[in-house]
């Protein structure tokens with residue numbers, strides 16, 4: 410959350426001349442309301458079901474860059490669908506996370522005690538990110554464009 414998946418995904422798409430899709434955007438357009446409202450109105454379990462379906466559909470029909478939400482890997486089905494694909498795990502430290510997410514009400518899971526919540530979520534999720542990732546790229550002290558270049562190197566996407 411806040412590491413830059415959506416921002417960097419779009420830039421990477423431009424850099425590769427490929428389309429970028431973001432499953433959170435698919436969920437919002439499908440539900441007709443923002444993510445925070447889905448959480449508050451229907452609850453997290455409902456959001457996760459929409460997320461699993463959005464990832465399944467996007468992986469089946471989209472070619473190019475796909476940005477996921479930070480909690481998508483919690484679903485075993487999603488981890489299985491990601492296996493063997495060029496998945497990038499973008500990381501950052503907690504100080505940077507606090508700066509980037511700020512008081513962003515669009516991220517309901519960080520609405521209360523954001524730093525503590527972020528640490529707790531990362532402890533739980535880090536092994537799952539490591540399980541699905543082909544490469545890990547640090548985003549601390551890097552601009553989104555620099556992160557794109559790191560991804561290009563890490564996945565060996567540069568043309569010879």
Ligand SMILES: Nc1ncnc2c1ncn2[C@@H]1O[C@H](COP(=O)(O)OP(=O)(O)O)[C@@H](O)[C@H]1O
Nearest residue numbers: 410411412413414415416417509548551552553
């Ligand atoms: N490398 C970066 N350095 C500084 N700010 C960044 C960087 N990448 C993204 N941001 C900013 O952090 C916030 C969260 O980015 P976003 O792309 O929505 O992350 P995610 O999709 O991983 O939650 C946005 O305000 C974005 O402009």
Ligand SMILES: O=C(O)C1=C[C@@H](OP(=O)(O)O)[C@@H](O)[C@H](O)C1
Nearest residue numbers: 410411433444478479480516517
């Ligand atoms: O980490 C999470 O559980 C979530 C991350 C969000 O996406 P980003 O990681 O793009 O912020 C969004 O899917 C939702 O608020 C839940």
Ligand SMILES: [Mg+2]
Nearest residue numbers: 414415433478
């Ligand atoms: Mg995002």
